[in-house]
Amino acid sequence: xxQYDVSFSHYFxxxxxxxxxxxxxxxxxxxxxxxxxxxxxxENNPRTLYAAADIPFYWARSYHGAGVQFMSDQLxxxxxxxxxxxxxxxxxxxxxxxGVSVQAGMLSEKFEGSKLDVEDPNDSVFAKTDVNGNGLDLxxxxxxxxxxxxxxxxxxxxxxxxxxxxxxxELKIDxxxxxxxxxxxxxxxxxxxxxxxxxxxxxGTAYRGDITSRLVYTNQERxxxxxxxxxxxxxxxxxxxxxxxxxxxxxxxxxxxxxIQPGNGSHELFVGYQMDINLVKKGKNKxxxxxxx
Numbered sequence: 001x002x003q004y005d006v007s008f009s010h011y012f013x014x015x016x017x018x019x020x021x022x023x024x025x026x027x028x029x030x031x032x033x034x035x036x037x038x039x040x041x042x043e044n045n046p047r048t049l050y051a052a053a054d055i056p057f058y059w060a061r062s063y064h065g066a067g068v069q070f071m072s073d074q075l076x077x078x079x080x081x082x083x084x085x086x087x088x089x090x091x092x093x094x095x096x097x098x099g100v101s102v103q104a105g106m107l108s109e110k111f112e113g114s115k116l117d118v119e120d121p122n123d124s125v126f127a128k129t130d131v132n133g134n135g136l137d138l139x140x141x142x143x144x145x146x147x148x149x150x151x152x153x154x155x156x157x158x159x160x161x162x163x164x165x166x167x168x169x170e171l172k173i174d175x176x177x178x179x180x181x182x183x184x185x186x187x188x189x190x191x192x193x194x195x196x197x198x199x200x201x202x203x204g205t206a207y208r209g210d211i212t213s214r215l216v217y218t219n220q221e222r223x224x225x226x227x228x229x230x231x232x233x234x235x236x237x238x239x240x241x242x243x244x245x246x247x248x249x250x251x252x253x254x255x256x257x258x259x260i261q262p263g264n265g266s267h268e269l270f271v272g273y274q275m276d277i278n279l280v281k282k283g284k285n286k287x288x289x290x291x292x293x
Contacts, residue, residue, distance in 0.1 A: 003176065003201070003203050003205075003206045003208065004080070004157070004173050004174070004176065004203065005018070005156065005176050005201070005203075006036065006046075006048045006050075006071070006073050007208060007210070007231075008034055008036060008048075008050070008268065008270075009036075009210075009229060009237045009239065009252035009254060009266075009268045010034060010239075010250050010252065010268065010270040011180075011197075011199050011210065011212075012182065012195070012197040012199075012212060012214075013032060013248070013250070013270060013272055014032055014034060014050065014052070014270070015143070015152070015180065016052055016054055016067050016069060016086060017050060017052065017069065017071070018154060018156065018178045018180070018199070018201070019101075019141040019143055019152045019153075019154035019178060019180065020067065020084075020086035020087070020088060020101040020102065020103035020139055020140070020141045020154065021088050021099040021100055021101035021141035021142050021143035021152060021154065022054075022088075022099070022141070022143050022152065023054035023055075023065035023066060023067035023086045023087075023088050023099075023101065024054055024055060024056035024057070024063070024064060024065015024066065024067070024088055024090060024099070025056075025065065025088075025090070025097065025099060025143065025145060026056070026274075027056055027276065027277050027278070028056075028274045028275060028276055028277055029053070029054075029055045029274065029275040029277055030053065030054050030055070030272070030273075030274050031052070031053045031272065031273045031274070032050075032051070032052050032053075032270070032271070032272045032273075033049075033050065033051045033052075033270070033271045033272075034048075034049075034050045034268060034269065034270045034271070035047075035048070035049050035050075035268070035269050036048040036050075036266060036267070036268040036269075037266065037267045037268070038254075038266040039260065039264055039265075039266060040263070040264055040265065040266070040267065041261075041263060041264045042264060044075070044076040044077070046073065046074065046075045047073075047074045048071070048072070048073045048074070049070075049071070049072045049073075050069070050070070050071045051069070051070050051071075052067060052068065052069035052070070053067060053068055053069075054066065054067030054068075054086065055067070055277065056090070056277065062089065062090075062091065063090040063091065064087065064088065064089055064090060065086075065087070065088035065090055065099065065101075066085070066086065066087055066088075067085070067086040067087075067088075068083075068084070068085050068086070069082075069083075069084050069086070069105075070082070070083050077111055077112040077113070077115055077116060078109070078110070078111055079108075079109070079110040079111075079112075080107070080108075080109060081107070081108040081109075081110075082105055082106070082107055082108075082137060083105055083106055083108075084103050084104065084105025084106075084137065084139075085103070085104060085105065086101060086102070086103045087101060087102055087103075088100065088101035088141075088143075089101070093144070094146070095146060095147075096144055096145055096146030096147070097144070097145055097146075098142070098143070098144045099141075099142065099143045099144075100140075100141070100142050101140065101141045101142070101143075102138070102139070102140055103137075103138065103139035103140070103141070103156070104136070104137070104138055104139075105136075105137045105138075105139075106134055106135070106136065106137065107134060107135045107136075107137045107161060107163060107173070108132065108133075108134050109132060109133050109134070109135075109163045109165060109171055110130070110131070110132040111130070111131050111132070111165050111169070112130050113129050113130055113131060114129055114130050129166075131165040131166035131169065132165065133163040133164045133165045133166075133170075133171070134163065135161035135162065135163040135173075136159060136161060137156075137157060137159070137161055137173075138157075138158045138159045139154065139155060139156040139157065139158055140154065140155055140158060141153065141154030141155070141178075142154070148183060148184045148185075148186070149181070149182065149183045149184070150180075150181065150182050151179075151180065151181040151182075152178075152179070152180045152181070153177075153178065153179050153180075154177075154178045155175055155176070155177050155178070156175070156176045156178070157173045157174065157175045157176055158175055160172065160173065160174060160175055161173050174203040174204060174205070175203065175204075176201055176202070176203045177201065177202055177203075178199065178200070178201045179199070179200045179201070180197070180198065180199045180200075181197070181198055182195065182196060182197035182198070183195075183196045183197075184196075191217055191218055191219050192215065192216070192217055193215075193216045193218065194213065194214070194215055194216075195212075195213070195214045195215075195216055195225075195227075196211075196212070196213055197211075197212045197214075198210065198211045198212065208231060208234060209231060209232055210229055210230070210231045210237075211229065211230050211231075212227060212228070212229040212230075212237075212239070213227050213228055213229075214226065214227030214239060215227060221243065222242075222243055223242055223243045223248070224241070224242035224243075225239070225240070225241050225242065225250075226239065226240050226241075227239040227240075229252075233257070234256065234257065234258075235254045235255055235256045235257055235265075235266075236254075236255050236257065237252050237253065237254040237255070238252060238253050238255070239251075239252045240252075241270070246273070247271055247272065247273050248270075248271070248272040248273070249269075249270070249271055249272075250269070250270035250271075250272075251267075251268070251269055251270070252267075252268045252270075253265055253266070253267055253268075254266040254267075254268070
């Protein structure tokens, strides 16, 4: 059974998409966007758009983070959309930084029943007209980073919302639990770093894990990387990215290990942008020069 949430190959650069405690973790305005086209070549294949922004701020003698995100996932005749705001309280702990957070948003569900072709027109299982519904969506998370490593845990859809579609149908969304971690290995060559990351998630019925390794070359404002990601029983993903005119651009191709043909994998494009922010304890934010992720 498929999970409600979308799986992104660039999850390591999109942590607020599954853990709200990652917002404001750096002293930078962080803007990200991604578009995923899954199972190319199949009719009504999944298509997902994601856009988000987060920023740190200093208020009441404490550090905080705030974020906003939008996601639209189209799967056949279904369209799932989420608009959410995120808040994280941040503090130093044991030489690192801890963030705890909440997320609140709205889910919008739509089913295009008017496009449904069924053999029995009297079959009442599916709506024969376009129906839609909305529901409140809540999440929580915790995130800790300490120099070369980090770890986080979060729960999305905490309130297990049930969205009514018309008068006879409804969609129940189960809570999804996430666990993420990462570690950076610095080589003797100061320009090269191996970045290891992992993400596990489950809604109690289906499970998915991703393990990713990227070799990153960094020289002043220039950055390039290539890597591989493996999801047991699911896929192998190839990753390639770097800086381009002040943006970070990443591309991935997910090759499924099931009976799906190699040419019917999934494409994903990621774009990121960051701007330095000087957090002044008097509460004023001073913008600095643009820097790269």
